[in-house]
Amino acid sequence: MNPRKIKMPYLVVLGILFFSFHFYFLFLTDTDLADLIYLDVLLVLGIGSFLAYDDWCDRRHIQQKERLLEKEELISPMLAPYLDQEILEHDLWVLRKEIDACYELDHEKEDEMAKWVHEIKVPLAALGLLNEKVNDQKLRLELKEQIERINQSLASMLVSMRLTSPVLDLQIKPVSLATCVKTSIKNNQFFLIRSQFEIHLGNLEEVVYTDQQWLIYVLDQLIANAIKYAEDSPYLAFESVRQEKGIALKIIDHGEGIRVEDISRIFEKGYTGMNKHNGMYKSTGMGLYFVHKILTHLGHGIEVTSQIGGPTCFTIHFMDNRDYFNL
Known part of the structure; x- marks a missing residue:
């Protein structure tokens, strides 16, 4: 904001007071003209001093702003009463530079x-x-x-x-559910065979619009969870179902199950639930958190139904988003 604009209302008020003062003493009182001139001189000196001080403040502000504009740091807090476009553009440039530096550092670490x-x-x-x-x-x-x-x-x-990472790389394209499921099973085949899992593949002929690598990772996590908490005669079943607004992929396993009070929180970061599990694995509570985060980025939904000692069913909902991605 221009400092002169800040002072303008005060100058208007002084002008009104000045003319009101003259009107009062000229027409409403018997004041001598010499006294009025003397008072006018005092008023002019007062207003002149005010304007001189105001101009000095403006010059000092301009000098301070020019000095601060040369620095590569935020300056708006130091010039808060006198913000203008030039100051805001400078701070925006500084913030962009800091963001770029953080992004570069994060990229180097990655x-x-x-x-x-x-x-x-x-x-x-x-x-x-x-x-x-x-x-x-x-x-x-x-x-x-x-x-x-x-x-x-x-x-x-x-x-x-x-x-x-600040930027999540997504490659949305038509993807076969059968290909993703079979790839994920292959990724986990050692542990599935070791745990003697029985695998059931239902209808997986549907094609969805998603990122194949991210979806395979999601399935890897769900299969890994089924392996971790498997009990006697473990099995995994996969089946796709066409719905009114898209396609649902169901992943069903029979293991410990999930307590009712835990279901609403299993996708929270670090949440491990109240189950004692089978004593073989230490849960970190990050797997399902990553699953939910990835599916959110992809625009897919996920829900789970389960009961202790019974089957657990994770359902991934794929919306028909071809028009959104111009596919």
Whole structure:
């Protein structure tokens, strides 16, 4: 805001008072003209002093603003009473620069972490080959299980970095549900076989519009949950159902089940529920949180029904969004 505009109302008020003063003494009193002139001189000196001081303040403000505009920091708090477009544009430029710097730093950290993950996969692959030479079958399976767990943890780390990135890379296109489900089953085949899961594939001929890699990761997490909390005679069933406004993919497993009071909170970050689980796994409460976050980014919905000791059904809702993506 221009400082002169701030002072203008005061000058108008002074002008009105000045003319009212003259009108009063000239027409309503018997004041001598010499006294009136003397008072006028005092008024002119007072107003002149005010204007001189006002001009000095304006010059000082302009000098301060020019000095601050050369700095690469926010200056609006220091010039709050005198904000103008130039100050706001300067602060906007500073904020954009800070955001760009944070984004660049975040990108560098992500690149470093991705590089580390890919580098660690080389000795892991070598370890897997060496493990094949172990004669003790029980020991070989135990080592392979731990190697697979490390690989899954590394994959989750990469996904979590991508999720926390300022820009989420999405490639929306027609995707076969059958392809995604089979790929995810293959990703988890070691643990599914180890746990002796029975797999049922229903109708999966539907095609949905989504990001294939993200959807496969979501299915990986849901399958991993089913494996973690499996009980006797575990099974997994997959089936797609066409609905009025889109397609639903149902993932059904039979494990511990989820308490009624936990269902509304299972997608919260870090929430592990009240179940004691089977004692084999330590839950972090992040898997389903990532699932919900990814599906929200993709524009899909998810709901769950379950009961303790009974089947648990996760349903992913795919809206018919072809028009939205111009597909």
